[in-house]
Amino acid sequence: MQNLWSETEAKNYTSDLELRVFTSNLLGRSDELVLHGGGNTSVKSIVDGEELLLVKGSGWDLVSIKEEGFAPVKLDILKEMAKLESLSDSDMVKEQKAAMTDTLAPNPSIEAILHAIIPYKFVDHTHADAVVTISNSKNGQELIKQVFPNFLIVPYLMPGFILARDIYRMVEGIDWDSIDGIILHNHGIFTFDNDAKISYDKMIVAVSEAENFLNNNTTIKYNTTQKEYDVENLVKFLEESKGHKIFVNINQSDVALTYSNQEDLNAFASRGVLTPEHIIRTKRKPLVLKQNDVVEKKLAIYKKEYEAYFKKYAKDEIMLNPSPNYVVIENFGVISFGKNQKEADIINDIVSHTMNAVLRADQLGGYLSINEKNSFDMEYWELEQAKLKAK
């Protein structure tokens, strides 16, 4: 992948935070690294004699983040939090907020503690497609080791406090200079350095390694057979089911057609998300329709199955609307829905990247995402619920 660093542009930036903004924007410009609010970055800096972690605030996108998008949090307090045995994510957010030196700044990213315990000035985190494609395959554990021999490799853990706490324990006594970064299985990658450019370069080099591996070991065999479909009828039932007007994004790209032309389509297209936070937008599964399926009937079955999934794992959560957020239609392509066009387009972007990953991971032994229980924990995570409510 392309390294977007520009020496001419970089000359305009001297402070820690200016450089942090610059390389965060560079990461955000590559949609194969992060999509719509994904990923996060930080810089450790001394401000008014105090060591702070300036970390991406929630609600900001890396591509457009500005200085005011970074939350200033006292570094020593974050480091102490990593030592706790347990802490709910909402208490973590409260304590992080209390440790901020500017109460008007946005809430720090939920990965702030993890950023704090990495002992380098600049920390970059993305959900790079190529990395999660390899990780989300049946042989992902071995393949990731093979592609990233110098990385600390962490099994899937729920993002937030648990992830930070467990990594804190894993790295006790580690020689940080001996590792190039961290891979979080089924989630993403971290790189770090005391220099902004080198930390960014390390990300590009690592992700390029993963891309080369995929290019050498997988090829998508396109099948662009295409039939007509009555989209209007589908929208009518979905609006009824969602209880509001919906906007659609119809995807008939070569990848979407190839995806919709697969055998055993329901099982094929229902294997979970590429990186955990996508589930908030897409749900774990789409509605899958064959050409001759009766929409009303299939939609009812989808909702029943969603309710069963909810009941299986719910403790005291409130169920979201059980209707699907996108539909895969045999020999036609993919349709994403939203309350507005922007939301439909965001879901389509996420699904597009996922389809590519699935088609490639299937050639690495089979696509395999996080399990149903972990998906539920993410979909019904208190903090994610709060994020949606704030929109």
Ligand SMILES: [Zn+2]
């Ligand atoms: Zn992440």
